[in-house]
Amino acid sequence: MIKVTRLxxxxxxxxxxxxxxxxxxxxxxxxxxxxxxxMVKEPVEEISQRIVEYQRAVNAAGTEQCSAAPDAxxxxxxxxxxx
Numbered sequence: 001m002i003k004v005t006r007l008x009x010x011x012x013x014x015x016x017x018x019x020x021x022x023x024x025x026x027x028x029x030x031x032x033x034x035x036x037x038x039m040v041k042e043p044v045e046e047i048s049q050r051i052v053e054y055q056r057a058v059n060a061a062g063t064e065q066c067s068a069a070p071d072a073x074x075x076x077x078x079x080x081x082x083x
Contacts, residue, residue, distance in 0.1 A: 002050040004030070004040040014038070016051045 001013050007027065014030070022044045023029045030038045030047070040047070 002047070002054055004038070004042055004047065007039050007041060009041075012038070012040075016054050019051070022047055 002016055003011055003013050005011055018032045018034070019030055020033045020035075021031045023031070024044045027039045028042060028044050028047060030040060032038070042050075
């Protein structure tokens with residue numbers, strides 16, 4: 001989720017997984033997968049950067065969680081084979 005600013009200065013948090021496209025017209029228009037549109041003040045480049053940062057954070061958290069998962073499900077004394 002990222003925060004964006006509507007043209008009336010209200011701040012909105014949006015789900016980046018639901019974004020279909022970004023367009024500069026000159027205001028930035030976010031089109032969602034359900035075809036709703038939202039005009040925001042931030043330029044396309046800034047929103048793109050926020051999306052990338054969000055996805056990196058989510059992927060990093062997922063990687064940490066996956067590497068810890070085997071220990072959480074392992075029985076005490078069980079042998080682990082690493083290939």
